[in-house]
Amino acid sequence: MTAARNGRAKRHRKLAWKLFGLLLCVSLPSTAANVKVIANLSVKGSQVSPANLKSIFLKTKTSLNDGSHVEPVLLKSGAAHEAFVKQYVGKTTAGLETYYRSRVFTGKGLMPQRFASDAEVVEYVRKTKGAIGYVTAEASAEGVRILEVK
Amino acid sequence: MKGLVTTVALLAGCLVPSLLHGQVNFNVAGSQIQIHGYLSGGWAYSSDNNYLTMNTSRGSFFTEGGLNASAQVTDRLRVGAQVYDRYIGDLGKGKVYLDWAFADYRLRDWIGFRAGKVKTPLGLFNDTQDQEFLHTWALLPQATYPADLRSVNIAHAGGSVYGNISINRGGTLSYEAFAGSVSDDPRGGYRYGIQAQGGKLTSGITGRVAGFDLRWNSPIPGLMLGTSLAYKHGSFQSTLGASPRLFSYSTTLDRNLVFYGEYTRGNFRAEAEYRDHTRRAEVTAEIPGRPVVRKPGSDEPAGFISGAYRLSKWMEVGSYYSHYHVTLINPVVPVTGPGRDHIHDRVVTVRFDPAHFWDLKIEGHFMDGVGSPAQAHGFYPQNNPQGLQRTTRMLVVRTGWYF
Numbered sequence: 253m254t255a256a257r258n259g260r261a262k263r264h265r266k267l268a269w270k271l272f273g274l275l276l277c278v279s280l281p282s283t284a285a286n287v288k289v290i291a292n293l294s295v296k297g298s299q300v301s302p303a304n305l306k307s308i309f310l311k312t313k314t315s316l317n318d319g320s321h322v323e324p325v326l327l328k329s330g331a332a333h334e335a336f337v338k339q340y341v342g343k344t345t346a347g348l349e350t351y352y353r354s355r356v357f358t359g360k361g362l363m364p365q366r367f368a369s370d371a372e373v374v375e376y377v378r379k380t381k382g383a384i385g386y387v388t389a390e391a392s393a394e395g396v397r398i399l400e401v402k
Numbered sequence: 403m404k405g406l407v408t409t410v411a412l413l414a415g416c417l418v419p420s421l422l423h424g425q426v427n428f429n430v431a432g433s434q435i436q437i438h439g440y441l442s443g444g445w446a447y448s449s450d451n452n453y454l455t456m457n458t459s460r461g462s463f464f465t466e467g468g469l470n471a472s473a474q475v476t477d478r479l480r481v482g483a484q485v486y487d488r489y490i491g492d493l494g495k496g497k498v499y500l501d502w503a504f505a506d507y508r509l510r511d512w513i514g515f516r517a518g519k520v521k522t523p524l525g526l527f528n529d530t531q532d533q534e535f536l537h538t539w540a541l542l543p544q545a546t547y548p549a550d551l552r553s554v555n556i557a558h559a560g561g562s563v564y565g566n567i568s569i570n571r572g573g574t575l576s577y578e579a580f581a582g583s584v585s586d587d588p589r590g591g592y593r594y595g596i597q598a599q600g601g602k603l604t605s606g607i608t609g610r611v612a613g614f615d616l617r618w619n620s621p622i623p624g625l626m627l628g629t630s631l632a633y634k635h636g637s638f639q640s641t642l643g644a645s646p647r648l649f650s651y652s653t654t655l656d657r658n659l660v661f662y663g664e665y666t667r668g669n670f671r672a673e674a675e676y677r678d679h680t681r682r683a684e685v686t687a688e689i690p691g692r693p694v695v696r697k698p699g700s701d702e703p704a705g706f707i708s709g710a711y712r713l714s715k716w717m718e719v720g721s722y723y724s725h726y727h728v729t730l731i732n733p734v735v736p737v738t739g740p741g742r743d744h745i746h747d748r749v750v751t752v753r754f755d756p757a758h759f760w761d762l763k764i765e766g767h768f769m770d771g772v773g774s775p776a777q778a779h780g781f782y783p784q785n786n787p788q789g790l791q792r793t794t795r796m797l798v799v800r801t802g803w804y805f
Binding site for chain 2: 303307312313314315321342343344346347349350353354356357358359360361362363382
């Protein structure tokens with residue numbers, strides 16, 4: 253009797269873990285899948301780490317390991333912008349705006365390039381050496397490199 | 403009235419470029435140039451004492467603004483400058499200051515150099531204390547960021563070495579070491595404080611500063627901790643009271659050790675800062691053959707703790723408690739009266755952001771104590787001939803435009 257109960261409890265725990273895993277699989281890519289990180293073809297490699305991506309968009313990292321210069325490019329607003337800033341930069345959009353402005357008004361940096369649409373971001377990234385940006389997952393990314401965040 | 407006219411005119415002037423947001427970026431010979439500016443106007447009304455050299459007990463307008471241009475000359479080299487102007491009672495009085503102007507060469511991410519007039523990093527907000535739109539508050543905690551001492555704290559002419567170091571899973575470290583000379587401001591609170599003790603300067607004030615700032619962006623999301631240390635030196639010559647006899651003042655120790663932290667989670671933000679400020683000086687009365695030396699000083703622990711929550715895109719609420727204490731050692735002029743050794747300020751604020759280039763703040767201050775007049779923390783006998791009361795309640799309404 254007890255053995256049967258233990259077996260049932262074990263199966264329930266397994267099922268709960270499977271459901272939890274399934275939820276993770278469903279929820280994590282759904283946020284990530286909203287956004288696609290893109291780069292100019294001059295940027296080598298097909299991956300970028302979350303830490304490096306954050307540093308690039310906070311402008312504390314301005315060059316890659318090979319010494320080549322990188323420049324962040326942002327969307328001005330929208331769901332993709334909010335998802336990217338929250339997930340990869342770790343700030344609210346208002347917080348990131350304040351951060352950039354504090355750099356501008358203390359002379360520590362220029363405001364990064366920002367565009368209203370995916371097409372404008374892709375176009376700027378395509379023609380600007382070292383540019384790294386993001387667009388909605390469905391946007392066309394012709395002529396740019398898609399980076400996996402890993 | 404003059405302050406009101408200036409406020410309205412300057413705010414109207416700032417609104418145009420704000421509306422033309424996209425027209426301040428352009429390229430010259432392949433170099434990107436950006437022009438940014440801000441303008442803020444406010445009104446302060448206090449119950450008892452006049453504050454920050456304004457006639458706040460009757461209601462007083464104040465303004466400040468800045469305009470900068472920066473150019474990215476190469477991937478590693480950037481140059482820029484900002485001018486700044488303010489009209490806060492007797493502070494600034496419309497004088498245009500060169501706020502910062504420097505060349506920045508970033509050799510690697512972990513090391514870069516700035517040379518020129520550079521903003522001094524000290525604590526959370528020293529280098530951004532003028533830009534009200536960056537903060538929730540209409541007035542920053544005056545215990546740590548006294549508006550009257552702005553010009554002697556904000557920047558130095560010299561240079562700094564800075565960088566960012568990734569410590570992998572341990573987060574990132576940002577550092578900046580700096581040294582240089584500090585400007586004398588004839589329209590600043592430092593001189594006002596000397597005058598408050600009956601001093602009349604017969605020379606300019608010379609000053610220099612050196613120190614560092616270290617920030618750790620921890621691997622815990624939203625948590626940043628930091629520390630700063632600055633050593634200053636200042637000297638000047640003056641007479642005291644009706645006596646024509648000269649005395650010279652020279653710092654023997656001026657150390658400001660700061661610890662601070664910031665935590666953000668979603669729309670909530672908490673900040674705290676503690677300063678241990680120690681000042682010692684030597685005052686020499688220039689009596690031929692028999693110089694008289696006195697060694698005044700002060701210990702001034704100060705700090706604040708704050709919390710703010712953004713309710714929506716256009717509204718934020720917050721509160722802070724600002725604590726300043728002063729213990730005078732061998733004062734040149736004895737200080738007596740109620741609340742002369744501290745200023746405790748409890749503040750509540752609501753901030754509105756009607757547009758992405760415009761903010762409006764309404765703030766209540768509930769202050770206990772007036773501090774020592776020599777230490778320039780807002781309350782001066784010159785502006786309060788009726789005598790200073792122990793408590794002050796103040797309403798500040800402030801709006802700002804920026805682009």
